[in-house]
Every structure is written in structure tokens, then in C-alpha cells.
Amino acid sequence: xxxxxxPILVGVAALVYLFLMVPLVIxxxxxxxxxxxxxxxxxxxxxxxxxxxxxxxAFRRTIVTSLQIAFLGTLIALLIxxxxxxxxxxxxxxxxxxxxxxxxxxxxxxxxVFGFALLKSLTAGAGVPIFAALLIGHTxxxxxxxxxVISASLASFDFSIEEAAISLGSAPVxxxxxxxxxxVRAGVIAAFILAFITSLNDxxxxxxxxxxxxxxxxxxxxxxxxxxFDPTVASVSVLLMFLTVAVMAVVERTLxxxxxxx
Amino acid sequence: xxxxxxxxxxxxHYGTTKVLEDLSLSVQAGELVSLLGASGxxxxxxxxxxxxxxxPTTGSITLGGRDxxxxxxxxxxxxxxxxxxxxxxxxxxxxxxxFGLKQRGLxxxxxxKRAMGMLERVGLTPLADRSPGALSxxxxxxxxxxxxxxxxxxxxxxDEPLSNLxxxxxxxxxxxxxxxxxxxxxxxxYVTHDQEEAFSISDRVAIMNAGRLMQFDRPEVLYRxxxxxxxxxxxxxxxxxxxxxxxRDGAAVAAETAGMTLHLSQAGFGSIPDSFLLATRPDGLxxxxxxxxxxxxxxxxxxxxxxxxxxxxxxxxAGRVVANGSLTTPLExxxxxxxxxxxxxxxxxxxxxxx
Ligand SMILES: Nc1ncnc2c1ncn2[C@@H]1O[C@H](COP(=O)(O)OP(=O)(O)OP(=O)(O)O)[C@@H](O)[C@H]1O
Ligand SMILES: [Mg+2]
Numbered sequence: 001x002x003x004x005x006x007p008i009l010v011g012v013a014a015l016v017y018l019f020l021m022v023p024l025v026i027x028x029x030x031x032x033x034x035x036x037x038x039x040x041x042x043x044x045x046x047x048x049x050x051x052x053x054x055x056x057x058a059f060r061r062t063i064v065t066s067l068q069i070a071f072l073g074t075l076i077a078l079l080i081x082x083x084x085x086x087x088x089x090x091x092x093x094x095x096x097x098x099x100x101x102x103x104x105x106x107x108x109x110x111x112x113v114f115g116f117a118l119l120k121s122l123t124a125g126a127g128v129p130i131f132a133a134l135l136i137g138h139t140x141x142x143x144x145x146x147x148x149v150i151s152a153s154l155a156s157f158d159f160s161i162e163e164a165a166i167s168l169g170s171a172p173v174x175x176x177x178x179x180x181x182x183x184v185r186a187g188v189i190a191a192f193i194l195a196f197i198t199s200l201n202d203x204x205x206x207x208x209x210x211x212x213x214x215x216x217x218x219x220x221x222x223x224x225x226x227x228x229f230d231p232t233v234a235s236v237s238v239l240l241m242f243l244t245v246a247v248m249a250v251v252e253r254t255l256x257x258x259x260x261x262x
Numbered sequence: 263x264x265x266x267x268x269x270x271x272x273x274x275h276y277g278t279t280k281v282l283e284d285l286s287l288s289v290q291a292g293e294l295v296s297l298l299g300a301s302g303x304x305x306x307x308x309x310x311x312x313x314x315x316x317x318p319t320t321g322s323i324t325l326g327g328r329d330x331x332x333x334x335x336x337x338x339x340x341x342x343x344x345x346x347x348x349x350x351x352x353x354x355x356x357x358x359x360x361f362g363l364k365q366r367g368l369x370x371x372x373x374x375k376r377a378m379g380m381l382e383r384v385g386l387t388p389l390a391d392r393s394p395g396a397l398s399x400x401x402x403x404x405x406x407x408x409x410x411x412x413x414x415x416x417x418x419x420x421d422e423p424l425s426n427l428x429x430x431x432x433x434x435x436x437x438x439x440x441x442x443x444x445x446x447x448x449x450x451x452y453v454t455h456d457q458e459e460a461f462s463i464s465d466r467v468a469i470m471n472a473g474r475l476m477q478f479d480r481p482e483v484l485y486r487x488x489x490x491x492x493x494x495x496x497x498x499x500x501x502x503x504x505x506x507x508x509x510r511d512g513a514a515v516a517a518e519t520a521g522m523t524l525h526l527s528q529a530g531f532g533s534i535p536d537s538f539l540l541a542t543r544p545d546g547l548x549x550x551x552x553x554x555x556x557x558x559x560x561x562x563x564x565x566x567x568x569x570x571x572x573x574x575x576x577x578x579x580a581g582r583v584v585a586n587g588s589l590t591t592p593l594e595x596x597x598x599x600x601x602x603x604x605x606x607x608x609x610x611x612x613x614x615x616x617x
Contacts, residue, residue: 158346158348160344160346160348161348161349161350161351163313163315163335163342163344163348164342164344164348164349164350164406164409165350165361166315166335166336167313167335167336167338167340167341167342168341168361168362168365168409168410168413169336169337169339169362169365169366169413170336170361170365171336172334172336175336179350182352183350183351183352
């Protein structure tokens, strides 16, 4: 048999790439257009719609809020999710099976329902301030992903390695940080990125929890397109994409640094 | 530095299932003791109790007079070698070995010096900077050994350290382990389910069955004088035939079983109870075609070729037994023979229920 991939395989792969890339190309193209309406291919080239984002104060504010919520929410979810995933795997034999399922349940609930339930209980019910409610909502939204992804990477971790470290005199908590965590770093990075992006792009949960004065970027985009048809939405989308890529790069660099240095 | 280990009537449970029952075991300072037994008999559980990863339901564990029973595992100062090596994947070979020294607060130059010295003893100096993922099984196990030895623990424990290695390497490594252990004089507990491995490297062997200690003695004693039918079968006494003493005359004893009388001298066996079991390996029953021989009447069944002998499945009035016959005269199935016990190759066990 030849080493060359089958032509059909090449064709399908090319189609998939096309399918994935075309929307991106269109959005980037539309964002660069010099027109006052959304169009593709772009007519003329200009960065004025990128400038426009920062001229609209609502965009400026919501970008900051979205980044804050996504960053803090992901961090809190990691602080809860890493120990939870560790316990679920370390004591798999001793713990009942349904406990693991419990952490995945929020994924099964439609996000709209989830958002509405949070509105009822947090903002309307307990009078939690909007920012805090958003933070709680997003933390809960991304927690299942964090637990799942880190569990998957702990599943292939051999806990006798941990016991070896303990027998050599390393206290259990210290062992967790020096031995367990470095070996699931890839999982932590993946969980961080997945959670951050999920939070940054969320509409359904935020829709219910945003309120006067505080909103997130996706909600602001929705509000904007209801009134305007200019290329600002496209340029915001491009900005959002770059932010995501930047965050991924930063996370890879910082969390992955010791890994690369090895 | 060498210290005795003492287990006092330990019992252990997983949930409600009892996995160890009333286990007492004393390992002398500098001694290597193996725990030997079938899968699931509680060997690993015993190690985990000593290491502190599991608490006994009852009983106590002391090491050199220090009570370990309630001490957390990281304070027990025990070197562990695991079946799957359990090396730290994110650390170099050198850092793996130096890990325990770091926990003991040694400075980095001292750590490096000692770890390199230990790596030299196990012949791994050139691999110090490798990552464990890039080592062969035998090399990994040497690193694991070095990592456990370098902290100079008063107790070393091995859980089937060689079972992932191929046969040849297994034999080489066990000699190496024994030499290192001897040189350091470190008290050691070694878990294996390989009888040859246990007998070859241990000062004493503890044979376990279903969470209980069946016999604890030197390999030579276990091999020649098992104390009960379980150990007897375990070390290869396949034939266990019940006898009753019919006459005693000084040291001479006559005993009888279905169709034969056996003459024994008490001298070789210590005391012989009135009712006992004669245990032999297949080599301990001579196959005789002489109809007048004083032996167990038998009819030969299936014959298999062992290389050094033919082995026969035999039907006798005392049940089915296995005997080895000479290579020069292969006998056919159905032949009627006498099986004559060779006293030097037999041992005597108390009758079932008598102990
Ligand atoms: N975490 C656990 N929960 C419940 N039962 C367990 C657990 N670990 C072991 N057991 C049971 O305890 C018994 C003893 O297990 P142990 O691991 O000590 O056996 P072992 O002698 O080391 O066997 P092997 O030679 O297969 O390693 C077995 O019957 C096993 O099924
Ligand atoms: Mg075991």
C-alpha cells in the first residue's frame, strides 16, 4: 500500500477545513469593510469599525466585565474543580458512583433554564448584586467542564506515584502540589481554556443575570445588532477571537512553562 | 540503623470484608522476609498497613521499638518499591532519586552527591539526566530501588518488584536486590507470588492464605517440612495420603492405609501421631512393577513426559495420586503397579482437623 492518503480522505479533510475557515474569513473581511453596513467581500479597507468599538462606552465596559467574569469564574471553578476531580478519582472505589455524575448535571440542564433558575434564586430571590450573580452563574456554568477535563487527565494518573512520594517523606498536601498537579498540568491548561472560552461566549445564562449598568460583551453585541447594522459586530467578533487566542497563548506559556523547560 | 519489625495480631477490613485476620509477624533486624501467597491473599494489604496507607482494625505495628500504628505514612521512613515502578514522570532520574533527600532537608550539592553515588551503585550513572519515560523496565526498577535505598530507611518494602520484567532479568535483578539489601543490612519485606523468587532471596518466608499466616520459616524448612496441608500442597507435596499407626516398637512405627503397611523410623520425623497424613512430591513415590513390593496398589492413568522423568496419574484405594517413573521403562495406562513411598522424600502432617 502507498503512504499517500486516499484522495477522498484529502478531499473530505479539505472540505472540513473550508467549512471551519469560511465563517472566520467572512467575519474578518466584513470587519475590515469601509462601508456603513455589513458586507462581504469588503468594499474598501479600513480599521474604523475597530475604533468604533472603543468609542461606544457600552462595548468598553462590557469587554472589561466579560474578561473579569471569565477570568474570576474560571479561577474559582478551578479552585473547586481540581480538588473535586482529585477526590473523585483518588477515592473512586470508596465513593458512590452518582457523586461524579452530580458534577456533570449542569451540562444536562438547558442553559436557558439554568439561567432563569439562577435569576429566580440569586438576583430576584436572594438579592445578590448583579456582578456577583454573574460570577456565580458563570462559575457554575464552567465547573462541569473543569471537573470533566481534569478527571480525564487524572484517570490516567497512577496514584502509586503519589504514595511513593509520601513514603519518601513528602506530606500529602505538599505531594499534591509537587507530584500530582505537575502531572495533570495539560488537563488544567485545557480546562482553563475551555472554561474561559465558554464563559466569554456565554449568552443564555448571562441574558438573565445582566442588569442595569452591568452587562457582558455577547449581550452587548446582541443589543447592538438589534439597533445597528454596521460592521461593528464583525469587528467585535474579531476582537473576541483575538482575545481568546491571546488568553490561550498566555495560559500555555505560564502554566506550561515548567513543562516546556524540562 | 537496622531495626526489627513487629506485627502484632493485625486484622484489616475493606468496608465490611475482612482481608487480614490475626496476622502476627516478627522480622528481625537486617532480615529479608518474603510474603508469599496466591493472588488476593492479602500481601499488598499487609504492605500498605506497614507503610501506613491503610489502618489496621486491630493490632499494632512497631519498627525498632517505635510504634507505627498511628503514625501518618510520610513520617514512617520506609523505602517502598512498587510493581509498576511509580517513578515521578516529570522529574529526571537524578531528581527521582534525590526526592527523598530533598524531603529530609538536604542541600542541593549534598543531595546530588548522594543520589549520584546511589545511581552508581545500581549502574545508572550515564542515565542520570534522562526522563523516566525513556528507560527500559529493568532500568526503571533500578531507579526505583535507588530512590528507596538512598534515604537509608530502617525498613525496605517491595511489592512484586520484578513481575513486569522478563524471566532472565528477573533472576539477575533479584540477585542484585539481595546483594544491595545484604550490603546495607536493611530489614526488608518482599512480596511475591513466585515461590522460587521468594525461596531464593529470603532469610525467611511467610506463606499466606486468605488473609492468614499459614507458616513462617526458613525456605529450607518450608520446602522439606511444611506444617500443614496448605503449605505442603503449595510447595509441591501433591500427594497427601492418610495413615493410621498400627504398631510402635521404640523408634520404629508401622502405619497402614488402604492395602499397604508403611514402616517408618520416628527419628526422621520427630513424633508421629496415631493418625497422620503422609505427604510426598511425585518423586517421593517410586513406581514398582514388582507385585510383591510393599507399596500402595495403583492403576496407572495418563502418562506425561517431564524431560527428567515420566509422570503418571494413578488411581489408588486412597484416592488419586501423582508419581514419577523412570525414563528407561515407560509404562502403559492401565498397568497395575505398587507405589512405594521413599521416606527421605516424605513428610508427616497432622491429620486434618487435628490442628
Ligand atoms: N480497595 C479495596 N476495596 C475492597 N477490597 C479490596 C481492596 N483492595 C483489595 N481488596 C481485597 O482484599 C484482598 C487482598 O488484596 P491484596 O491486594 O492484599 O492481595 P494480594 O495478595 O496483594 O494479591 P496480588 O498477588 O493479586 O497482588 C483481595 O480479596 C482483594 O479483593
Ligand atoms: Mg498485590
